[in-house]
Amino acid sequence: MKTSVFALSLLALGLVAPGARASLTSDMKEGAPSFRAMSQLAFGPEGVLFIADTKAAAITAIATGDTKAASGQVAIKSEAIDEKIAALLGTKADQIIIEDLAVNPISKRAYLSVSRGKGPDAVSVLVRVKADGQPELVSLEKVRFSRAELPDPAADTVVESGKKQQNRRLEAITDIAYVEGKVLVAGLSNEEFASSLRAIPFPFKTVARGTSVEIYHGAHGQFETRAPVRTFVPYKVGKEQQLLAAYTCTPLVQFALDDLKPGVKVKGKTIAEFGNRNRPLDIIVYQQGGKDFLLMANSSRGVIKVAADQITGASSITAKVADTQGLKFEKLDWAGINQLDLLDARHALVVRGAAGKPQSLETLALP
Amino acid sequence: MIRRVGPALALAFVCLFASSELWAVAPLPAIRWVTEAPPPMVEASGIPPDLLRDLADLGPTDARWARVFPVFAEQGGAGPLPPMAGTWGVNDGNARFTPVFPLARGVRYRGELRLNGEVAAFSLFELPIDTVAATTEVARVFPSASVLPENQLKFYVQFSAPMSRGGVYGHVYLRDAAGRPIDLPFLELDEELWDLAMTRLTLLIDPGRIKRGVKPLQDIGPVFEEGQRYSLTVETGCIDAAGRPLRTAFEKKFSIGAADRTPPDPARWRIHAPAAGTLAPLMVEFDEPLDHALALRMIRVLALGKERRLVAGETALANDEHQWTLTPTQPWPRGNFDLTVERTIEDLAGNNIGKTFDVDLLEQVDRRDEPRSVAVGFEVK
Numbered sequence: 001m002k003t004s005v006f007a008l009s010l011l012a013l014g015l016v017a018p019g020a021r022a023s024l025t026s027d028m029k030e031g032a033p034s035f036r037a038m039s040q041l042a043f044g045p046e047g048v049l050f051i052a053d054t055k056a057a058a059i060t061a062i063a064t065g066d067t068k069a070a071s072g073q074v075a076i077k078s079e080a081i082d083e084k085i086a087a088l089l090g091t092k093a094d095q096i097i098i099e100d101l102a103v104n105p106i107s108k109r110a111y112l113s114v115s116r117g118k119g120p121d122a123v124s125v126l127v128r129v130k131a132d133g134q135p136e137l138v139s140l141e142k143v144r145f146s147r148a149e150l151p152d153p154a155a156d157t158v159v160e161s162g163k164k165q166q167n168r169r170l171e172a173i174t175d176i177a178y179v180e181g182k183v184l185v186a187g188l189s190n191e192e193f194a195s196s197l198r199a200i201p202f203p204f205k206t207v208a209r210g211t212s213v214e215i216y217h218g219a220h221g222q223f224e225t226r227a228p229v230r231t232f233v234p235y236k237v238g239k240e241q242q243l244l245a246a247y248t249c250t251p252l253v254q255f256a257l258d259d260l261k262p263g264v265k266v267k268g269k270t271i272a273e274f275g276n277r278n279r280p281l282d283i284i285v286y287q288q289g290g291k292d293f294l295l296m297a298n299s300s301r302g303v304i305k306v307a308a309d310q311i312t313g314a315s316s317i318t319a320k321v322a323d324t325q326g327l328k329f330e331k332l333d334w335a336g337i338n339q340l341d342l343l344d345a346r347h348a349l350v351v352r353g354a355a356g357k358p359q360s361l362e363t364l365a366l367p
Numbered sequence: 368m369i370r371r372v373g374p375a376l377a378l379a380f381v382c383l384f385a386s387s388e389l390w391a392v393a394p395l396p397a398i399r400w401v402t403e404a405p406p407p408m409v410e411a412s413g414i415p416p417d418l419l420r421d422l423a424d425l426g427p428t429d430a431r432w433a434r435v436f437p438v439f440a441e442q443g444g445a446g447p448l449p450p451m452a453g454t455w456g457v458n459d460g461n462a463r464f465t466p467v468f469p470l471a472r473g474v475r476y477r478g479e480l481r482l483n484g485e486v487a488a489f490s491l492f493e494l495p496i497d498t499v500a501a502t503t504e505v506a507r508v509f510p511s512a513s514v515l516p517e518n519q520l521k522f523y524v525q526f527s528a529p530m531s532r533g534g535v536y537g538h539v540y541l542r543d544a545a546g547r548p549i550d551l552p553f554l555e556l557d558e559e560l561w562d563l564a565m566t567r568l569t570l571l572i573d574p575g576r577i578k579r580g581v582k583p584l585q586d587i588g589p590v591f592e593e594g595q596r597y598s599l600t601v602e603t604g605c606i607d608a609a610g611r612p613l614r615t616a617f618e619k620k621f622s623i624g625a626a627d628r629t630p631p632d633p634a635r636w637r638i639h640a641p642a643a644g645t646l647a648p649l650m651v652e653f654d655e656p657l658d659h660a661l662a663l664r665m666i667r668v669l670a671l672g673k674e675r676r677l678v679a680g681e682t683a684l685a686n687d688e689h690q691w692t693l694t695p696t697q698p699w700p701r702g703n704f705d706l707t708v709e710r711t712i713e714d715l716a717g718n719n720i721g722k723t724f725d726v727d728l729l730e731q732v733d734r735r736d737e738p739r740s741v742a743v744g745f746e747v748k
Contacts (some may be wrong), residue, residue, distance in 0.1 A: 039558065055563060078445045087448035088439045097533055114469060119608030120529035120565040123468065134449045137467070168660060172558040190560035190569040191660045193520055193717045193724075228554070266713060279555060299555075331583040358444055 041102035044178035078133035182185035246280035272326035398490035505617035
């Protein structure tokens with residue numbers, strides 16, 4: 001999950017106050033949306049929470065109604081949040097998976113998507129953290145929602161007859177974000193080796209199938225790669241809305257949002273190499289002293305901070321690099337970060353803890 | 368007031384004794400687990416009548432319920448835990464709690480009745496851990512061949528029963544001929560690439576380590592080198608959906624041949640057309656092994672006539688994914704057919720039709736306007 005300063009600045013200007021204009025939720029219907037496997041989360045304006053469903057290949061938008069602005073400084077802390085959630089769900093901490101963390105930019109409340117169980121019968125739940133640090137279930141029995149299915153990867157134009165081959169294809173959704181009326185979805189198939197980034201207009205239309213583009217980055221010498229996007233963040237460079245996407249072997253690649261159109265081969269510009277033997281986990285953008293910074297959590301290289309003013313005019317990396325190249329970065333001593341989101345203008349919210357140890361939810365001052 | 372007297376059995380005894388001697392005295396507070404039939408429930412009895420009347424007015428998820436009658440799933444660590452999610456109600460003079468989720472094995476549950484802020488009664492309940500012996504194992508690994516290209520892209524591990532997610536990469540290894548594990552060979556994704564039934568795991572070789580001129584390749588070398596021997600091992604620490612380890616570890620040994628940078632081309636395949644009027648399989652021989660999952664999903668046969676009709680039947684792969692067959696459900700009619708193949712089908716190195724896995728930017732490659740599939744015709748006589 002990530003939040004951009006763009007969304008925060010809109011909030012600061014009061015542009016997304018509920019009811020101030022045509023609501024994004026007015027076309028939603030009320031009911032109980034079904035989920036097979038909640039994974040990535042992202043907040044849009046008006047307390048709308050986007051929930052990716054990997055097994056159903058769909059994105060559900062929910063009007064959380066959580067639209068009351070936080071009063072004063074919010075500091076969220078919850079020791080052993082995994083044990084607390086397991087207790088709420090009536091199971092053991094090793095039988096849940098915290099899939100993602102997202103902070104509602106209006107209320108500053110933390111939402112977590114959680115799997116209860118690890119097998120095919122696992123149940124997905126949405127959890128919110130109360131002021132006392134205890135989790136509570138977010139009831140999805142009666143909510144306003146809308147849903148968009150990801151484009152069908154294999155539409156048949158022939159008349160089907162007889163038994164269909166069992167389709168075992170699934171698409172793991174690695175990240176989602178909302179930016180300027182679009183929900184962006186990065187995914188990876190368990191069969192074809194193809195990475196996709198889709199832009200789905202929001203509010204979702206009745207049959208919103210979105211569009212799919214194939215993306216490439218020209219990293220690593222002269223060869224293109226279709227490696228999967230692990231995490232990305234919308235970021236404005238000048239007047240142009242850009243996406244900064246982190247790949248599995250940690251190059252940082254820049255795309256123009258306007259380029260993401262169906263049927264177009266989009267080529268990104270590689271602007272940084274942060275080193276190998278590593279997986280990026282989350283990126284957030286924040287401001288400090290009038291300057292923008294990126295914060296990127298990684299599996300083995302810890303959390304790194306990048307001054308975003310380097311992005312404008314950054315040169316494209318096209319040659320082989322020994323270890324790291326491009327944007328300069330600073331490594332922070334934030335250990336064991338597994339989930340990262342922006343809490344407010346000065347703080348990040350993280351889920352942290354070593355593997356096999358209790359995970360805690362903590363508020364950290366932005367560096 | 369009874370405080371922390373012990374498990375429900377002891378409480379039940381006390382209640383029985385008390386009620387038989389002094390029938391007019393109100394029953395003592397007690398908790399009882401009702402787990403014989405689903406859904407499981409917890410019942411609290413001996414609640415003072417005025418409190419019971421107040422509780423009866425509360426909604427089924429009112430926060431005040433949990434102050435009087437919380438049920439906990441105990442955890443190992445310290446710290447206050449939230450009560451389990453569930454619904455409460457009053458039934459036959461007792462309070463009743465029904466958890467949202469089914470009870471899990473190996474978890475100690477604790478129901479408490481709190482009167483005037485004190486624990487008046489509590490009861491523990493635990494379903495024993497399933498001790499059935501491990502039965503799940505690796506059934507197959509694809510590709511089946513014992514010689515793989517240097518730029519081999521992925522493995523499918525087929526288990527005999529559903530598995531559980533989380534931490535699988537800690538139990539799957541690629542080892543060299545000396546038995547040394549290869550450092551970080553797989554693209555590790557938190558989601559892990561399972562199918563819906565969670566019986567098949569997809570392992571992708573880190574694409575950064577199978578490409579030419581790629582940075583990780585420069586630093587830590589490729590995963591595979593031509594002429595060397597390797598093994599893929601799946602250790603028993605992989606946990607199945609029932610929480611048990613594998614019955615036995617699995618090992619697939621293979622050697623590595625030359626890199627494959629030639630895209631698959633159906634024009635090079637040999638089609639053995641069956642005779643009309645029979646249920647004989649149509650057999651297609653590839654000139655190289657293809658990706659198991661994609662070859663089963665992306666190859667179809669269309670009968671050409673007024674409308675293009677899909678020929679229904681059972682498809683299968685054989686001969687180390689070199690051979691594809693379609694056994695029809697209806698006898699073959701005479702006529703012309705198309706074998707259609709989606710362009711995104713892959714060989715073992717991830718090359719697609721008309722496109723190698725790693726594209727040289729100096730060559731102009733653009734397949735935007737190409738049709739989704741290619742077709743090769745054949746005739747049934």
